[in-house]
Amino acid sequence: MAVGEVFRSSEGGPASQQDMRRQNLAVVLGTVAGQSPLSRADVAGLTGLTRAAVSSLVDELIGRGALTEAETAPSGRVGRPGRALSVNDRGPAGLGLEVGVTHLGACVVDLRGEPRVWRRVERTNAGRPAGRVLAEVAALGAEAEAEAAGLGLRVEGRVLAVPGVVPNAGQGLIEHAPNLGWHAVRPADHWPEPDTVPVPENEANLGALAEYWQAEHGAETFVHVSAEAGIGAAMVVDGQLFRGARGFAGELGHIPIHPDGEPCPCGSRGCLEQYAGEAAVLREAGLAGSGDPVALLAERAGAGDRATLRALERAGRALGFALASAVNLIDPDGLVLGGAYAELADWLLPAVRAELAARVTVRPWPPEALRPSALGRRGALLGAALLTARQIIGDPTRLPLA
Amino acid sequence: MAVGEVFRSSEGGPASQQDMRRQNLAVVLGTVAGQSPLSRADVAGLTGLTRAAVSSLVDELIGRGALTEAETAPSGRVGRPGRALSVNDRGPAGLGLEVGVTHLGACVVDLRGEPRVWRRVERTNAGRPAGRVLAEVAALGAEAEAEAAGLGLRVEGRVLAVPGVVPNAGQGLIEHAPNLGWHAVRPADHWPEPDTVPVPENEANLGALAEYWQAEHGAETFVHVSAEAGIGAAMVVDGQLFRGARGFAGELGHIPIHPDGEPCPCGSRGCLEQYAGEAAVLREAGLAGSGDPVALLAERAGAGDRATLRALERAGRALGFALASAVNLIDPDGLVLGGAYAELADWLLPAVRAELAARVTVRPWPPEALRPSALGRRGALLGAALLTARQIIGDPTRLPLA
Numbered sequence: 001m002a003v004g005e006v007f008r009s010s011e012g013g014p015a016s017q018q019d020m021r022r023q024n025l026a027v028v029l030g031t032v033a034g035q036s037p038l039s040r041a042d043v044a045g046l047t048g049l050t051r052a053a054v055s056s057l058v059d060e061l062i063g064r065g066a067l068t069e070a071e072t073a074p075s076g077r078v079g080r081p082g083r084a085l086s087v088n089d090r091g092p093a094g095l096g097l098e099v100g101v102t103h104l105g106a107c108v109v110d111l112r113g114e115p116r117v118w119r120r121v122e123r124t125n126a127g128r129p130a131g132r133v134l135a136e137v138a139a140l141g142a143e144a145e146a147e148a149a150g151l152g153l154r155v156e157g158r159v160l161a162v163p164g165v166v167p168n169a170g171q172g173l174i175e176h177a178p179n180l181g182w183h184a185v186r187p188a189d190h191w192p193e194p195d196t197v198p199v200p201e202n203e204a205n206l207g208a209l210a211e212y213w214q215a216e217h218g219a220e221t222f223v224h225v226s227a228e229a230g231i232g233a234a235m236v237v238d239g240q241l242f243r244g245a246r247g248f249a250g251e252l253g254h255i256p257i258h259p260d261g262e263p264c265p266c267g268s269r270g271c272l273e274q275y276a277g278e279a280a281v282l283r284e285a286g287l288a289g290s291g292d293p294v295a296l297l298a299e300r301a302g303a304g305d306r307a308t309l310r311a312l313e314r315a316g317r318a319l320g321f322a323l324a325s326a327v328n329l330i331d332p333d334g335l336v337l338g339g340a341y342a343e344l345a346d347w348l349l350p351a352v353r354a355e356l357a358a359r360v361t362v363r364p365w366p367p368e369a370l371r372p373s374a375l376g377r378r379g380a381l382l383g384a385a386l387l388t389a390r391q392i393i394g395d396p397t398r399l400p401l402a
Numbered sequence: 403m404a405v406g407e408v409f410r411s412s413e414g415g416p417a418s419q420q421d422m423r424r425q426n427l428a429v430v431l432g433t434v435a436g437q438s439p440l441s442r443a444d445v446a447g448l449t450g451l452t453r454a455a456v457s458s459l460v461d462e463l464i465g466r467g468a469l470t471e472a473e474t475a476p477s478g479r480v481g482r483p484g485r486a487l488s489v490n491d492r493g494p495a496g497l498g499l500e501v502g503v504t505h506l507g508a509c510v511v512d513l514r515g516e517p518r519v520w521r522r523v524e525r526t527n528a529g530r531p532a533g534r535v536l537a538e539v540a541a542l543g544a545e546a547e548a549e550a551a552g553l554g555l556r557v558e559g560r561v562l563a564v565p566g567v568v569p570n571a572g573q574g575l576i577e578h579a580p581n582l583g584w585h586a587v588r589p590a591d592h593w594p595e596p597d598t599v600p601v602p603e604n605e606a607n608l609g610a611l612a613e614y615w616q617a618e619h620g621a622e623t624f625v626h627v628s629a630e631a632g633i634g635a636a637m638v639v640d641g642q643l644f645r646g647a648r649g650f651a652g653e654l655g656h657i658p659i660h661p662d663g664e665p666c667p668c669g670s671r672g673c674l675e676q677y678a679g680e681a682a683v684l685r686e687a688g689l690a691g692s693g694d695p696v697a698l699l700a701e702r703a704g705a706g707d708r709a710t711l712r713a714l715e716r717a718g719r720a721l722g723f724a725l726a727s728a729v730n731l732i733d734p735d736g737l738v739l740g741g742a743y744a745e746l747a748d749w750l751l752p753a754v755r756a757e758l759a760a761r762v763t764v765r766p767w768p769p770e771a772l773r774p775s776a777l778g779r780r781g782a783l784l785g786a787a788l789l790t791a792r793q794i795i796g797d798p799t800r801l802p803l804a
Contacts, residue, residue: 244733331646361669
């Protein structure tokens with residue numbers, strides 16, 4: 001940023017002592033989360049806070065259930081006195097839920113970000129009444145919460161991943177999920193239990209956040225492409241999700257590829273989804289879409305099927321063309337192929353890289369800046385669960401005081 | 403942002419009393435800048451700070467030369483005691499400089515954002531040695547500073563607008579300015595006076611910032627297109643310039659329009675600049691590029707010249723195609739046609755709007771969200787001068803204490 005970032009409170013107004021304490025709680029918890037086990041003295045050394053301040057902050061974090069303190073010094077740190085602080089793996093937790101086109105999912109992560117409960121069931125959700133689908137995912141979530149409780153975990157927040165548009169100011173509204181056939185669905189209107197209604201979020205956004213939090217690539221600004229039935233993308237900018245003015249950023253699937261190309265159900269022509277979307281690739285490969293079409297494409301391509309290889313190469317070129325626009329506009333550190341694309345990366349990457357090399361020419365663009373996600377189709381659900389854990393690390397006062 | 407913004411110090415570390423005071427100085431100065439004249443009591447009422455705190459902060463801001471306090475209450479505020487605080491229009495100031503392809507410029511603005519000195523001279527800069535061009539703009543800047551000193555203004559920062567790429571971490575490097583023929587030029591290496599070396603910045607970025615600070619449209623997230631010899635764009639996101647991971651964001655001119663289109667000097671094919679850039683439009687209109695080509699195009703189009711109208715319509719369609727990608731990816735509140743495009747807006751807007759209407763279909767996109775800039779070709783120089791003034795408003799401790 002050319003314009004210097006200024007110190008600002010969470011409200012944008014004047015800074016107060018409470019704001020300062022909240023920030024310092026987050027600094028201490030974030031430091032322990034990043035490098036635990038640490039002693040109180042270690043934390044003082046790493047943060048620049050006084051030992052007295054650290055002790056008061058640590059006591060509050062223990063009281064809120066975010067930290068635990070072991071009786072003995074961490075092993076391998078001979079000579080350093082003090083007890084070992086760690087992020088609590090038996091206390092606060094996040095629940096992630098997912099409604100996909102062909103599956104439901106639930107996941108619980110602890111504050112360390114470890115998935116402790118993981119459930120995924122196949123379901124044909126497209127075209128079914130939203131209320132019925134939501135009741136089923138709510139039941140799956142309740143089972144996951146019960147299992148987590150048995151592990152000593154207490155769910156502090158619930159997030160629902162959906163393949164649809166979730167406006168910034170929608171207060172829990174899913175405006176449109178075309179591949180489910182949902183319009184203006186509000187989970188709160190259908191949830192069986194008012195106390196456990198989840199916050200909906202676009203699955204591509206959550207996949208990108210999971211990639212940022214879990215992958216060890218170090219890029220702070222990247223575009224994450226996520227394909228399942230449709231093609232979505234999300235941007236992480238300086239470590240924060242970029243949602244756009246109204247929450248509609250990342251519609252990579254509707255970037256125009258050919259001025260007079262194939263008509264798209266969205267109303268435009270020549271959109272990327274008509275060349276690199278699941279239905280287009282299956283059609284080009286001469287395959288039917290039953291079962292798991294991604295696994296089928298990978299199997300055929302792995303066996304050297306010419307039509308499948310040609311279809312994936314064509315999809316890769318279209319994707320590279322669209323991503324060249326994204327790179328020229330946004331200047332990310334990296335591009336990540338996530339979702340189903342991660343499983344097809346062997347066949348997509350060469351064509352995508354060739355297009356990027358030809359079209360991103362006004363700046364250096366190393367081919368390795370494009371890479372597949374290690375999370376693949378697990379990313380969105382994991383991101384939904386992690387969101388709560390990361391929000392607590394960023395502001396521990398979200399946790400009740402014991 | 404789905405992930406809650408957390409209170410953070412300017413360093414990202416623990417918050418201190420000094421950070422708190424710096425933020426509160428900015429809150430008080432920003433409040434007076436937005437609504438002056440105000441009394442100290444007004445400021446306390448508007449900010450929620452105590453009167454004692456406001457008095458201490460105001461005294462410091464007066465000491466730093468940022469505020470003045472008149473002897474009497476502001477008129478029209480009968481019954482409210484207290485003297486009137488205003489932002490100082492005789493103290494700290496910002497100097498903007500510009501090297502264009504065919505001109506040089508210098509501008510001084512006061513802390514209120516008013517341009518007090520404005521100079522622009524025609525010069526053919528393309529292909530001349532960078533050192534000579536920089537010496538000339540330095541001389542123009544020194545004249546402007548001298549004139550400003552006569553008005554009681556003291557220049558606190560200097561920014562140089564250039565039609566080129568300025569990397570984030572380049573420490574004053576202009577990496578590449580293709581239309582000037584500059585590669586790896588560092589103004590500090592050529593500047594006659596070490597104390598007045600300006601910070602270089604891309605002209606499209608500065609045009610976008612000027613638009614944000616001066617226009618009264620209220621969009622916090624928008625894309626500003628700026629055309630002179632080339633086509634640049636810049637994004638303002640939540641009121642902050644978005645520069646990308648390395649400072650290369652906004653290369654709208656090299657968004658691909660046709661997969662197999664015209665070769666572009668950048669090395670790619672079918673880039674927007676080959677359809678909507680100045681040279682392409684002049685060629686299509688059958689015109690030579692001498693004198694002021696933008697004025698010539700506007701004159702011909704105004705006179706109904708068929709070839710010129712056709713060339714502008716074609717450029718507008720290409721621009722609309724590229725902007726559809728930008729809207730689908732970034733989801734801005736608005737799009738602004740700045741630079742030379744502002745002067746050609748009457749003939750460009752219909753085609754741009756038609757393409758956007760056809761291609762931005764997955765969300766509402768009102769035609770009036772695209773509008774011409776009122777600043778036009780003045781934007782970049784004004785933005786260069788305003789940058790210093792805005793940085794001071796954001797952090798008044800940049801000013802020395804008297």
